[in-house]
Amino acid sequence: MSGRTVVITGANSGIGKVAARVLAQRGARVVLAVRDVAKGQAAAGSMRGDLEVRELDLADLRSVRAFTAEFTEPIDLLINNAGVMWPPLTRTVDGFELQFGTNHLGHFALTNLLLPQIRGRVVTVSSGGHRAGTIAFDDLQWEKRPYKPMAAYGQSKLANLLFTAELQRRLTEAGSPVIATAAHPGLASTNLFRSTGRFARLERWVLSLFAQSEDDGALPTLFAAVAAVPGDSYAGPSGFLEGRGAPKLVGRSKEARDPGVARRLWTVSEELTGVTFPRIARMAHESEAADRTGRR
Incomplete structure (x- = not known):
C-alpha cells in the first residue's frame, strides 16, 4: 500500500480502527475521518505509520461538505465504515432518521463529492442485517x-448494498476505472454492541457464544479493499451463517439485487442530500481516451 492514500470513516474504533492500523502498517497514508477528533487522535496515537485525523460528522451534511471541500488530493481507497445501530428514534442535523441518515445518506453524499479524486476503490460496509430490511x-x-x-437498521444496511450496485453501474457507464465493492463483518465484538439499552443482556450473551474479534471482523473489509474482486462484489465471513471465518465473496438478499x-x-x-453523481468521472475518462488517441 506504499504511496497510496486511504480514507476510512469511523476509524477511531472497531473494525474501522483495525483496517486503518493494518493499511498503515502496509505503508498507506491513512486518513481517519471521525466525528470525535479527540478519539480519532487517540486511535491514531496507538498505531504506527502515516496517519492523519480529520473531522467528519456523517449525520450533518454541512460537515460532509466541509470535509470534502478541504480534501483536494487523490484518494486510492475510500472505506465507508462508520455506522450506528439500534438507537432510539433520533434525527440527524438535517432531519433524517439517524441510521438511514448516517449509514446511507452521509456516505452517499461523501462518496459522490469525493469521487472526482478517487482513483481506486470504494468499499461500503453493510451487514447481514440487510436481509431483514426493506x-x-x-x-x-x-x-x-x-x-x-x-x-x-436493516433498511440502512440494505441501502448500502443498493448504493454499491448503482454506484458500480454508473462508474461502468462512465468508463471509470474505479470500482465499488461492499463487505460485512459477520458477528464481530465491536462497540456497536456495547450498549446498556433494552437489548444489552441479549447482546452480551450472543457475543459470548458466537462473535469473532474486531481483528477478524475487519478481514472482509480488507478483502473487499485489496483483493482481485469484480465491481459490486460483496465480501463476508465464510463460516456458519456468515457469522465468522475467513473472508470470501457472499450472496445478498433478492431486494439487494433489484x-x-x-x-x-x-x-x-x-433529492434528499442535494448531491449528484459527478460528470467529472466521465470527463476524466474522456480526457484520458483523447490523450491515448493523440499518442497513437
Missing part, C-alpha cells in the same frame, strides 16, 4: 410508523 419509500424517515430500531430499487433509491438520495 426500502420503505413512502416512509424512509419513520415519520408515519411506530419506530423499530432493528428494522430501521436494479430498479437501486436506481430509485439513488434518485431519492440525490
Whole structure:
C-alpha cells in the first residue's frame, strides 16, 4: 500500500480502527475521518505509520461538505465504515432518521463529492442485517410508523448494498476505472454492541457464544479493499451463517439485487442530500481516451 492514500470513516474504533492500523502498517497514508477528533487522535496515537485525523460528522451534511471541500488530493481507497445501530428514534442535523441518515445518506453524499479524486476503490460496509430490511419509500424517515430500531437498521444496511450496485453501474457507464465493492463483518465484538439499552443482556450473551474479534471482523473489509474482486462484489465471513471465518465473496438478499430499487433509491438520495453523481468521472475518462488517441 506504499504511496497510496486511504480514507476510512469511523476509524477511531472497531473494525474501522483495525483496517486503518493494518493499511498503515502496509505503508498507506491513512486518513481517519471521525466525528470525535479527540478519539480519532487517540486511535491514531496507538498505531504506527502515516496517519492523519480529520473531522467528519456523517449525520450533518454541512460537515460532509466541509470535509470534502478541504480534501483536494487523490484518494486510492475510500472505506465507508462508520455506522450506528439500534438507537432510539433520533434525527440527524438535517432531519433524517439517524441510521438511514448516517449509514446511507452521509456516505452517499461523501462518496459522490469525493469521487472526482478517487482513483481506486470504494468499499461500503453493510451487514447481514440487510436481509431483514426493506426500502420503505413512502416512509424512509419513520415519520408515519411506530419506530423499530432493528428494522430501521436493516433498511440502512440494505441501502448500502443498493448504493454499491448503482454506484458500480454508473462508474461502468462512465468508463471509470474505479470500482465499488461492499463487505460485512459477520458477528464481530465491536462497540456497536456495547450498549446498556433494552437489548444489552441479549447482546452480551450472543457475543459470548458466537462473535469473532474486531481483528477478524475487519478481514472482509480488507478483502473487499485489496483483493482481485469484480465491481459490486460483496465480501463476508465464510463460516456458519456468515457469522465468522475467513473472508470470501457472499450472496445478498433478492431486494439487494433489484436494479430498479437501486436506481430509485439513488434518485431519492440525490433529492434528499442535494448531491449528484459527478460528470467529472466521465470527463476524466474522456480526457484520458483523447490523450491515448493523440499518442497513437
